[in-house]
Amino acid sequence: MSAHVIPQDREPLDPKLANIVYHDWEADSYDEKWSISYDDRCVEYAVGRFAKALGGTPRHFEMVLEVGAGTGFFLLNVAQAGYIGQAFATDISEQMVKTCVANGRRLGIDVIGEACEAESLPFPDNSFDLVMGHAFIHHVPDLETAFSEFHRVLKPGGRLIIAGEPTLLGDAIASHFKRLTRLGIKAAAATLGRERVLATAHHAPEDAEAAALEAHVDLHIFTPVELERLALGCNFTEVETFTEELTANWFGWVTRTAEAMLAEGIVPDGYRLVAYRIWKSLFWLDNAVLTRLLPKDIFYNAILTAVRPLR
Numbered sequence: 537m538s539a540h541v542i543p544q545d546r547e548p549l550d551p552k553l554a555n556i557v558y559h560d561w562e563a564d565s566y567d568e569k570w571s572i573s574y575d576d577r578c579v580e581y582a583v584g585r586f587a588k589a590l591g592g593t594p595r596h597f598e599m600v601l602e603v604g605a606g607t608g609f610f611l612l613n614v615a616q617a618g619y620i621g622q623a624f625a626t627d628i629s630e631q632m633v634k635t636c637v638a639n640g641r642r643l644g645i646d647v648i649g650e651a652c653e654a655e656s657l658p659f660p661d662n663s664f665d666l667v668m669g670h671a672f673i674h675h676v677p678d679l680e681t682a683f684s685e686f687h688r689v690l691k692p693g694g695r696l697i698i699a700g701e702p703t704l705l706g707d708a709i710a711s712h713f714k715r716l717t718r719l720g721i722k723a724a725a726a727t728l729g730r731e732r733v734l735a736t737a738h739h740a741p742e743d744a745e746a747a748a749l750e751a752h753v754d755l756h757i758f759t760p761v762e763l764e765r766l767a768l769g770c771n772f773t774e775v776e777t778f779t780e781e782l783t784a785n786w787f788g789w790v791t792r793t794a795e796a797m798l799a800e801g802i803v804p805d806g807y808r809l810v811a812y813r814i815w816k817s818l819f820w821l822d823n824a825v826l827t828r829l830l831p832k833d834i835f836y837n838a839i840l841t842a843v844r845p846l847r
């Protein structure tokens with residue numbers, strides 16, 4: 537196995553079933569939860585990751601499949617910039633596929649959607665010029681089979697791009713920021729009163745059950761070298777990884793954790809715009825300066841790029 541398996545300190549559940557139920561439940565609120573939009577802000581971000589995987593310059597691909605596409609954040613934003621001919625989206629969650637196709641329709645992008653597992657793609661051999669995945673392979677139980685499927689459905693010379701994967705070390709560091717933020721807010725609640733500080737949970741009992749599955753859907757975490765080995769082991773060539781986001785990621789987790797915990801009215805109007813500007817400055821600092829000075833493994837997000845050989 538070429539990845540770290542996340543230990544499950546809970547009753548083991550079928551990971552595929554957990555992913556289906558959890559992501560079906562999350563599909564309607566997913567974009568809002570993760571601040572996903574289909575405007576310049578997210579087009580710029582998605583195209584930036586896409587370009588990075590292609591050596592800095594984005595280019596057009598005709599037949600493009602995104603696996604584990606969710607609501608379409610990566611596929612639709614790259615498509616809006618004009619780099620995709622025909623877009624295909626698959627996901628193990630039927631609700632995610634429906635949301636992705638509907639988001640595409642709203643944006644005037646024709647998406648052919650199919651609910652299926654990454655380990656068994658319903659497409660003939662040699663179908664796609666590009667297969668991509670964003671923030672998704674850490675959910676897939678059988679990575680070797682999934683990568684073999686990506687290889688099979690790619691045309692010879694076709695490109696694989698896997699982006700938005702948390703790294704082993706980057707994630708461990710980020711978890712301290714999340715924990716410290718939670719502790720700080722709980723201390724404020726203990727001093728100032730829970731009602732004044734903490735948001736009230738809105739989950740109905742059946743929602744709470746689905747929400748609890750979040751603890752069962754993340755199966756793996758990778759170092760950049762492990763990602764490379766995975767692709768090499770499935771006969772890909774021109775395999776390369778990049779990492780990015782350090783301080784921007786810490787800031788992002790602190791603000792997201794605080795937003796989720798704090799009572800309505802505490803966060804001032806205009807906060808989101810200010811937070812976005814700070815995040816953007818830190819993102820620039822990380823990528824333009826810190827990636828040159830610090831080891832690759834401590835950055836949070838990994839991008840893998842590889843090619844199916846011509847023969």
Ligand SMILES: C[S@@+](CC[C@H](N)C(=O)[O-])C[C@H]1O[C@@H](n2cnc3c(N)ncnc32)[C@H](O)[C@@H]1O
Pocket residue numbers: 552555556559603604605606607608609610626627628629632652653654655669670671672675676677700
């Ligand atoms: C964290 S979401 C990312 C969605 C989207 N790519 C994005 O970047 O916003 C992970 C997605 O992977 C899907 N998924 C989980 N396991 C899968 C599997 N075995 N095969 C295909 N999709 C899977 C989930 O249903 C979910 O929509």
